[in-house]
Amino acid sequence: MSVIAILIIVSLMLAGGFLAAFFWAVRSGAMDDMHTPALRILSEDGDEPLTKEE
Amino acid sequence: MLEQVHATRPSPDAREHGAPRCHHCGLPCADRTIGAGDHVFCCAGCRTVFEILSESGLARFYDLNAGPGTRVSAAPAAGRFEYLDDPSIRPRLLDFSDGTLARATLRLPAIHCVACVWLLENLFKLHPAIGASRVNFPRRELTVTFQEKDLPLSRVVELLTSIGYEPALSLANLAGATEQRVARGLYTRLGVAGFAFGNVMLLSFPAYFGLSTEEPRLRALFSAISLLLSVPVLLYSASDYWRAAWLCVRRRLLTIDLPIAIGIVALYGQSLQHILMHAGDGYLDTFTGLIFFLLCGKWFQRRTYERLSFDRDYTSYFPLSVTRREAGGDRIVPITQLVVGDRVVVRNGELIPSDAELVSGAASIDYSFITGEAEPVAKTPGELLHAGGRQVGGALEIRLLKDVAQSTLTSLWNQDAFRKHAGKGLESLTNRVSRWFTPAILAIATLAAAYWQWRDPSNAVRVFVAVLIVACPCALAMTAPFAEGAALRVLGRRRLYLRDASVIEALSGIDTIVFDKTGTLTTRSRARPAFHGAPLSPAEQTAILSLTQHSTHPHSTALREAMEDAGEAVEVTDFRETAGAGIEGVVHNQHYQLGSARWLAAQGVDMAADSGADAETRVWLSIAGRRRGYWAPQSRYRADIGRLAGALRQRYRLAVLSGDTERERATLETLFGRDVDMRFRESPMGKLAFIRGLQEAGRRVMMVGDGLNDAGALKQSDVGVAVSEDTAGFSPACDMILDAGRLGELPGALQLSRRAVAIVMASFVLSFIYNAVGIGFAARGALSPLVAAILMPLSSVSVVAFATGAVAWAGRRRPQNP
Numbered sequence: 001m002s003v004i005a006i007l008i009i010v011s012l013m014l015a016g017g018f019l020a021a022f023f024w025a026v027r028s029g030a031m032d033d034m035h036t037p038a039l040r041i042l043s044e045d046g047d048e049p050l051t052k053e054e
Numbered sequence: 055m056l057e058q059v060h061a062t063r064p065s066p067d068a069r070e071h072g073a074p075r076c077h078h079c080g081l082p083c084a085d086r087t088i089g090a091g092d093h094v095f096c097c098a099g100c101r102t103v104f105e106i107l108s109e110s111g112l113a114r115f116y117d118l119n120a121g122p123g124t125r126v127s128a129a130p131a132a133g134r135f136e137y138l139d140d141p142s143i144r145p146r147l148l149d150f151s152d153g154t155l156a157r158a159t160l161r162l163p164a165i166h167c168v169a170c171v172w173l174l175e176n177l178f179k180l181h182p183a184i185g186a187s188r189v190n191f192p193r194r195e196l197t198v199t200f201q202e203k204d205l206p207l208s209r210v211v212e213l214l215t216s217i218g219y220e221p222a223l224s225l226a227n228l229a230g231a232t233e234q235r236v237a238r239g240l241y242t243r244l245g246v247a248g249f250a251f252g253n254v255m256l257l258s259f260p261a262y263f264g265l266s267t268e269e270p271r272l273r274a275l276f277s278a279i280s281l282l283l284s285v286p287v288l289l290y291s292a293s294d295y296w297r298a299a300w301l302c303v304r305r306r307l308l309t310i311d312l313p314i315a316i317g318i319v320a321l322y323g324q325s326l327q328h329i330l331m332h333a334g335d336g337y338l339d340t341f342t343g344l345i346f347f348l349l350c351g352k353w354f355q356r357r358t359y360e361r362l363s364f365d366r367d368y369t370s371y372f373p374l375s376v377t378r379r380e381a382g383g384d385r386i387v388p389i390t391q392l393v394v395g396d397r398v399v400v401r402n403g404e405l406i407p408s409d410a411e412l413v414s415g416a417a418s419i420d421y422s423f424i425t426g427e428a429e430p431v432a433k434t435p436g437e438l439l440h441a442g443g444r445q446v447g448g449a450l451e452i453r454l455l456k457d458v459a460q461s462t463l464t465s466l467w468n469q470d471a472f473r474k475h476a477g478k479g480l481e482s483l484t485n486r487v488s489r490w491f492t493p494a495i496l497a498i499a500t501l502a503a504a505y506w507q508w509r510d511p512s513n514a515v516r517v518f519v520a521v522l523i524v525a526c527p528c529a530l531a532m533t534a535p536f537a538e539g540a541a542l543r544v545l546g547r548r549r550l551y552l553r554d555a556s557v558i559e560a561l562s563g564i565d566t567i568v569f570d571k572t573g574t575l576t577t578r579s580r581a582r583p584a585f586h587g588a589p590l591s592p593a594e595q596t597a598i599l600s601l602t603q604h605s606t607h608p609h610s611t612a613l614r615e616a617m618e619d620a621g622e623a624v625e626v627t628d629f630r631e632t633a634g635a636g637i638e639g640v641v642h643n644q645h646y647q648l649g650s651a652r653w654l655a656a657q658g659v660d661m662a663a664d665s666g667a668d669a670e671t672r673v674w675l676s677i678a679g680r681r682r683g684y685w686a687p688q689s690r691y692r693a694d695i696g697r698l699a700g701a702l703r704q705r706y707r708l709a710v711l712s713g714d715t716e717r718e719r720a721t722l723e724t725l726f727g728r729d730v731d732m733r734f735r736e737s738p739m740g741k742l743a744f745i746r747g748l749q750e751a752g753r754r755v756m757m758v759g760d761g762l763n764d765a766g767a768l769k770q771s772d773v774g775v776a777v778s779e780d781t782a783g784f785s786p787a788c789d790m791i792l793d794a795g796r797l798g799e800l801p802g803a804l805q806l807s808r809r810a811v812a813i814v815m816a817s818f819v820l821s822f823i824y825n826a827v828g829i830g831f832a833a834r835g836a837l838s839p840l841v842a843a844i845l846m847p848l849s850s851v852s853v854v855a856f857a858t859g860a861v862a863w864a865g866r867r868r869p870q871n872p
Contacts, residue, residue, distance in 0.1 A: 005275055012253065012279070019249045026241045034357075036171060036191040043118050043172035 078104050080121015100125060103217050110179045115169050122169035124218035135208040135215075136386065137375045138223075143388040144207060147223075149197070155185070156202040160221040162214065165194045174219065181205060181213060196221075223375075240356065244349045247291040250283040251342040255843075261335040262840045277329045280338040288322055291345050294352075310488040310531045313495060317526025318344065324519045337523065340842040344528055347850045351532035355539055376400075376407055379451060389458055400450045402604045402629065408441045408458045415450030416630065419443035447631045482556055483814055484534045488527070495525040502833040513835050520837040524828030528846065529821035529853035534814050537857040541810040544865030548799050550792045557789045560773045561807035563754045567702055568745060570759035570767070571712035571722070574777045576691055577794060583616050587675070587683015594677065597641035600624045601648065609673050610637065613648070613685060636673075647676045654681070691725070694798040699726045701801040707753070711736045711744060711767075741767040758800070775800075809864040817857040824849035 025031070074083050077093035078100035088095045095101040103123055107115055115122060137143060150157040165174070170189070174196050177187045183205035187198040196219075200210055211221055257276045260269075267273070299315035302308060321344065325336030377399040378387045384399055389407055392398065397413065400406060406419070417433035421443045430446045433439060439452060503518035538555035545552060552558065569575055590598070595617040602610035602617075604626060629639040636649015638657075647654060651674055655661045659676045672684045702708060709731040710722055716734045723730075733744060741757075745767050748755050757771035760778060768774030768788050776788035777797060792799065828845050831837045 004272065008257075008275075008279065015249065015253065019245060022245045023242055026238050026245070031238065031241050033190045033192070036189055039168050039171045039191055040175070042168050 075121060076100050076125075077116065078121065078123040079125045080123070081125065097125065106180070106217060107173070112173060112176060112179055115173045118169035118172055119167045122167055122173075124164045135211045137388050138208040138211060139206045140388055140391075142391060147207065151202060154201060154203055155199060156207070157197060157199045158207060158210070159195050159197045160211070160214070160223075161193070161195050162219045163194055163222050164219045165189065165191065165196070170219075173217075180217075184210070237356065240349065240353060243291040243293075244346070244353060246286050247342060247346040247349050250287045250291075251339075251346040254280045254283055254342045255339050258335070258339040258839065258843065262843070273335070277334075277336060277338075280336070281326070281329060284322065284325075284338050284342055287342050287345050288318070291349060292318055295348075308489045308492060309485050310491075310527060313488060313492045313525070313527050314348065314531060316492075316522055317528075320519050320522040321526070324516075324523065335839050337839050337842050339839065340523070340846050343843070343847055344526065347847065348528055348531065351535055351854070355535040376404075392454055392458055394454055394456060396454045398452050398454060400445045400452055402445060402447055402449070402631065404445055406439050406441050406443045406445070406452065408454055409456040410439050410441075410452035410454045412437050412439055413451040413453050416447055417445065417450050418447040418631065420446050448629045482534065483559060483811070483818075484531065487530065487818060491527060491530070495522065498525070498829060498833075502829075505833075506835065517833060517835050520832035520835070521829055523842065524832045524837060524845065525825050526846075527821070527825075529824065529849045530818060532850060532854050533817040533821065533857050536854050537810055537814045537817065537861050540858045540861035541806055541865065544806060544862065545803055548802070549796045550790060550799055550803050553789045557773060558807045558810055560754075560789065561756070561804055562811040564706065564756045564773060564804065566707045566709070566748055566753045566755045568709045568711060568741075568748070568755055568757045568767075568771070570741070570757070571710055571718065572760070574758055574760050574797075575695055575710070575722075575725075583612055583673075583685040585616070585675075585683055585685055590683075593642065596624060597644065597646055598648070598675070600626050600641055601629070601637060601639050601646050604629045604631070604637070604639070610648075613673065616685065644678050648673055650674070691721070692794070692797060696725045698798050698800060699730075702804075703727060703730075705804075707731075709733070709744075709748075711741045739766065742770050745770045758797075806861075806865050810861050813857055813860045813864065816860070817853050820856060821849060821853045824853070 074094050075081065076083050076096035078095055081096055083094060083096040088098060088101050090101050090104065093104065095104065100123060104116075107113060138147065145151065148156050148158045162174070165171070171191060174189050175187055177198060178184045183201040185199040185201070187196060189196050196214075198210065211223070214221055257280050260273070260276065295311055295315050295318060298309065298311035302312040318341070321337050321341040325338050325341060328334035328336045375386050375388055376392065377384050378392070379397040379399055392407060398407065398410070400415075412433050412435050414435055417437075417439065418430040419433060419439060420430045421440070431443075438455070441456075441458070499518045499521035502521055503514045506517045507514040535555065538558045541558050542552055542555060599614060599617040602614045624641060626639040626641050629637070631637045632649070632653065635653035636647060638645065638647040638649075640646070647657060647659065651661050651672060654674050654676055657676075659674075659679055659681055661674070661681060672686050674684045675682045699708065703726075708726060710726060711733050712718065712735075719732060719734070722732055726732075733740070736744070745755050745757060749770075749772070755771045756773040756775060757767050758775045758777060759768055760776065768776065773790065774788040775790045775792065777792055777794050790803075824845065828837075828842075828849075831841055831845075
């Protein structure tokens with residue numbers, strides 16, 4: 001039965017890793033603009049580079 | 055799903071069939087076209103932009119959308135943006151700068167479509183010093199990185215202006231962006247709550263099936279983990295509710311947040327006690343779920359408001375730079391550098407930046423933005439000029455008496471003055487309900503506890519808390535935001551933009567509608583006014599063009615467009631505008647005068663007696679004191695006014711106010727009917743008084759105007775609707791802004807808001823039913839974690855789904871109603 005305890009703790013840690021990834025995404029601005037990426041896709045042309053490589 | 059956010063484009067009210075459309079801006083070319091290769095353009099400006107883009111390999115711009123450009127009126131005057139490089143301004147406009155590389159975020163109101171996004175993100179092709187750029191479409195912002203040494207900020211702005219995307223630079227730019235931090239905070243709170251909710255739910259499953267009693271150690275472990283996961287939810291995710299509840303207590307103002315906070319505390323406290331004392335299961339799944347759903351509601355609300363940018367306060371109204379008169383000459387300086395005692399030059403159409411004393415010049419100040427009074431006030435040297443007034447006439451020199459921030463404009467524009475709904479005590483529906491809801495719940499809980507105290511005392515406390523838990527008004531709190539948010543989106547799709555959700559409730563209570571005539575019911579005809587008299591030479595047309603550029607009067611704008619053969623504008627000396635009468639100035643050493651017959655006669659020009667129906671709307675021209683001819687700029691009624699009036703008459707009392715004379719009465723009566731109240735020759739203050747009179751008689755008034763010279767009336771009314779041909783210019787006194795071509799949508803909007811409020815009421819009833827069922831369980835002492843876990847999400851989701859779905863259904867387009 002103690003196996004369950006270990007399993008739960010490990011899976012929680014894994015889930016916690018995902019939560020940390022979520023925090024990182026929010027902090028780096030992924031959620032700031034949900035609207036423009038949809039428009040950007042429409043104007044993409046497969047051949048030419050989108051933006052200048054920084 | 056892709057909503058074109060409305061931008062500053064003139065809406066073609068008259069469709070000119072057969073006229074070729076400009077390849078760049080898409081507007082009809084009227085009489086004149088300029089060609090380049092296979093394409094035609096309406097003006098040299100459009101063709102220039104086309105050439106700039108084609109040469110830089112950006113011709114794809116025209117493939118992505120038809121007529122995607124914006125008409126560029128004139129090349130920016132050299133040095134106009136130089137002040138941006140000033141060391142006191144530059145750092146505040148840049149997000150980042152390390153000496154070589156710099157990044158700036160600029161607001162470009164002209165962004166309106168996919169092609170714009172593509173073009174602006176390919177800006178690097180226009181100049182080698184420009185690096186990556188990124189557009190934020192809903193906010194109409196561009197974030198651009200560039201090599202500052204090779205291309206200073208002022209040149210970047212010049213470049214954007216030259217292709218038609220002039221940035222809107224104002225004091226607001228210098229304020230910084232805190233809104234982003236708030237939005238991100240909501241996401242992290244939501245993430246924590248969702249994370250905890252999912253895991254705690256899983257861990258609660260054994261309790262649902264009654265298995266937990268068999269394995270006490272595992273039960274203890276699961277409970278401990280659930281408790282641990284709930285702590286950040288309690289402290290971090292729910293923190294907004296703690297703050298709001300604390301404010302409720304401090305201000306003695308009861309909003310829905312207080313019963314929610316009580317419910318949260320009850321839930322967590324009860325769970326904590328159960329788990330620690332009785333080795334029980336607790337209600338942590340309900341707890342985390344509750345917080346999660348509430349935050350989802352907030353997120354949805356925010357998403358709806360993101361699209362509508364009504365957040366203009368006085369800072370965005372003010373320009374960023376002014377002309378300061380110094381010992382060495384006139385210099386364009388940033389507005390923040392002004393100090394008391396500075397001498398500033400204010401030209402025609404420019405704003406008084408702060409309270410000042412008039413030093414020299416013929417001042418005629420238009421305070422319509424502040425007081426709604428469109429009649430300019432004449433001032434003599436030595437008199438006080440208030441901030442926010444606009445000069446109508448020649449150039450002035452003024453001496454500042456106050457700092458920009460501390461002048462009367464700031465105090466005038468303070469929240470209270472313009473947040474009328476709060477000031478009028480119009481409580482939102484939700485808060486009105488919550489006022490009796492909390493005491494009711496406490497009463498029921500006490501009664502139930504008292505009953506159990508008599509029947510079986512061990513249950514008393516448990517029942518008390520259970521009632522508090524199950525009565526937590528999660529559904530109640532979310533109903534109004536969701537329903538009203540849905541209504542806002544429906545209206546946004548119809549191009550009607552509301553200030554916020556409270557306007558929906560205000561709209562539903564309206565019983566009287568007042569229309570302003572000029573600019574609202576009428577529109578300037580697209581046809582260029584013809585000149586009656588000997589044809590004007592190009593030199594004369596150039597002179598008239600130059601002269602009218604100094605005036606913002608609608609007649610001047612109409613004449614400007616009629617000057618087809620004019621060249622570039624030239625200098626005008628001794629410019630003077632007499633409000634409501636005419637303008638004059640000296641061009642090419644000749645004295646030009648444009649105005650009404652009466653005024654010109656008073657000036658000594660020989661005018662034959664003029665009679666005729668439209669004698670009053672003729673604009674006469676005199677050169678060197680001799681009468682030369684006239685134009686008759688037409689204004690006509692919008693096409694759908696008759697139908698609009700017919701649709702509104704049945705339900706609402708209508709009235710029409712006009713600053714014009716009675717001669718329009720017959721036409722208006724045909725459109726509106728005979729029993730409609732009509733007032734003529736009304737001044738802006740008169741309009742305001744009329745509305746106030748109606749309100750004192752107990753009526754709820756909606757005012758429909760153009761927002762320019764009826765700001766006061768719009769502010770006074772319960773709902774102020776600004777009808778504009780160009781949504782960039784509106785007064786903040788309005789609650790709703792709609793495109794001129796969409797005036798016919800008004801009855802539909804009113805109907806939708808009435809229905810939305812009815813739906814909100816129905817949703818309240820629905821959530822009360824859930825509450826009653828829940829209280830039934832709780833009072834009997836039968837509120838197990840399972841029951842709570844089912845009831846709470848069920849009630850929230852179903853009530854919200856009902857509210858949103860019903861509003862969307864009410865707002866759907868029926869084919870026969872346009």
